[in-house]
Structure formats: C-alpha cells, structure tokens
Amino acid sequence: MIDESFLELIAPESMKYWTLLGIQVEEAERGHVRLSLEMKDDLGTRLPGIMHGGALGSLIDSAAGAATATLREPNDETWNGQVTTDLNVTFLAAATGRVVATAHVLRSSRSFAFVQVEVRAMDESLVAVGRATYTIIRRKN
Secondary structure, X not given: OEOHXXXXXXXXXXXXXXXXXXXXXXXXXXXXXXXXXXXXXXXXXXXXXXXXXHHHHHHHHHHHHHHHHOOOOOOXXXXXXXXXXXXXXXXXXXXOOOXXXXXXXXXXXXXXXXXXXXXXXXOOOEEEEEEEEXXXXXXXX
C-alpha cells in the first residue's frame, strides 16, 4: 500500500537517477518502504542476465533514503533533506530478474537514521542485504 502523503515525501519523480535505473515505489509508510527494480540489459554485467552489484547497491541506498524521508513530520520546517553517510552492502546471490528492496528504519533521532534493507528476488530468495546511516540535514534558524 502506498500512502500518498509518504509518496509525496519520497518524491520519486524528482529522482532522475531512479528513472534512469527504473526504480519504482511499491509501498510506503512511516519508516518503511518497498522499491522494485526490473532486470534489463543496461543493468547487467558481462554475464548475460545478471544484474550488476552497483544497481543493487543503488537500490539499497535508494530504499534506505526513501524510508528516511518518510520520517519527516508534516510541520517540520527545519528538515532540508538527508544524505547517506555510511552504506554497507552484502551480496548473497545473483539477481537475474525483478528484485524488491524492503527498507525499515531501525532507529532515528533528530540528526540520524539507521536503516536496514533486504533485497529479494521474485521467488522470495534473499539476493542482498544492506545497512545505511543517513544524516538528516536541518536548516539553521
């Protein structure tokens, strides 16, 4: 389910890199996001039909960033975005088709968000996992 208010916070239409890769929002709620990515030749490695690890890493980073964006309170005028400060990706299996990244915010504060991401193939097998730390950028008063 996509809650439109959270979709607005994620603003996928403003992410040209998401468009380039083909990342789609499947689900969004506070602190939780699911993004999908279809395998296509442009995302492949030298081995036909296998998604490049960089595409999977980008999907993990995107999912973690989107989950962090959903934390913004409606009247928070100080929130000015978020940036990745740490990203860890572990590849567990080759991705050969559509994958779905599920991101959960584990903990957050006014300045940081810690996010865990799982990437699964369509048969639910685990393809990759990741953890990301985001700094929440605040406007100075």
